[in-house]
Amino acid sequence: MVSASIPDLSGLFTNYNCPWRYMNGYVATMAAFKPSNVRAPYTREEFTTSDGDFIDIDYCAPANDANDAPIVVALHGLGSSSYAAYIQKMAVALRKESIRTVAMNLRSSSRRPNRTPVLYNGKFTHDVEEVVAHLTKVYPDAKIALAGFSMGGSILTHYVATCTPPPAVCGLYTCCSPMSLRENVLDDHWLTSRLIKPAIMPFLHKVMREKAERFPEWREHALAAAAAEKITEFDRNWTCKVFGYEEPAHYYDDASADNVIQDIAVPTLMLFAKNDPLATPAMQERAWGKINANKYVTAVVQKRGGHQGFVSKEGDWLEVNEVKLMKRFFGME
Structure with a gap:
């Protein structure tokens, strides 16, 4: 009730x-x-x-x-x-x-x-x-x-x-x-990675190239993220570095909404x-x-x-x- x-x-x-x-x-x-x-x-x-x-x-x-x-x-x-x-x-x-x-x-x-x-x-x-x-x-x-x-x-x-x-x-x-x-479908699923990921990655790459130019102290990480072909690589080189996670797996587990429902x-x-x-x-x-x-x-x-x-x-x-x-x-x- x-x-x-x-x-x-x-x-x-x-x-x-x-x-x-x-x-x-x-x-x-x-x-x-x-x-x-x-x-x-x-x-x-x-x-x-x-x-x-x-x-x-x-x-x-x-x-x-x-x-x-x-x-x-x-x-x-x-x-x-x-x-x-x-x-x-x-x-x-x-x-x-x-x-x-x-x-x-x-x-x-x-x-x-x-x-x-x-x-x-x-x-x-x-x-x-x-x-x-x-x-x-x-x-x-x-x-x-x-x-x-x-x-x-x-x-x-x-x-x-x-x-x-x-x-x-x-x-x-x-x-x-x-x-x-935790389940990285954008990287791990063959069809998803080929049909949907191309609609997302170019935007993230563009943002990272801009970050590389604007923030010299972050240039190395930004360029690595800008070259990432997988979401996991992007998160390893940028999300984890900026937000203090050791590895993408730690980020994915911590940020999952099922932890707080x-x-x-x-x-x-x-x-x-x-x-x-x-x-x-x-x-x-x-x-x-x-x-x-x-x-x-x-x-x-x-x-x-x-x-x-x-x-x-x-x-x-x-x-x-x-x-x-x-x-x-x-x-x-």
């Missing part, structure tokens, strides 16, 4: 009916990477972080722009940005319901070089903490929900579980987020697809016991959908369900 103070999220998402041409998880995933004609009317803010760096935040305000309009803080996945189709589509759908979207760009993800060597990792909550605190000051009467996609969901899971979110934070939604980083204390819905090639069922195995034991967490598992694909004949299955979820978080029903 769900506590009266916790909204019932079970049965909220409708069953996903996959068109036959997208039944393969890789095909569905590649569809998710395609640009969309949907454009969110963003207004950008350069947000200065306490360590002297910055991130770019994109606001999609509702038409009335009410100061107390509910806020969804959206966080993208590895190698992506606030301009990802899945975030812009959600932002436009939420705008129609008078909900503000605040789409964060992780460091360097807005394609501008940062001021420090720090990039991000699967549990880097520093910037989320500061952005949420900032929003509670600018919009003191607004409720806040969090929406994380892929690695963004892993980061937000760590945030709600290990930090102390302000009372305004009333919900977390993760979409196709790996609960474990038991500590989540805000209403949470986690969406998974069984044929997701980037957040595979094997990457979620350690999480199930903790998910089922935590009254705050609801898992929705679809048979198909790939990695954030969920292509539908109507074209908006994911956004329709995301809007329903956010309205449930905000008590707008």
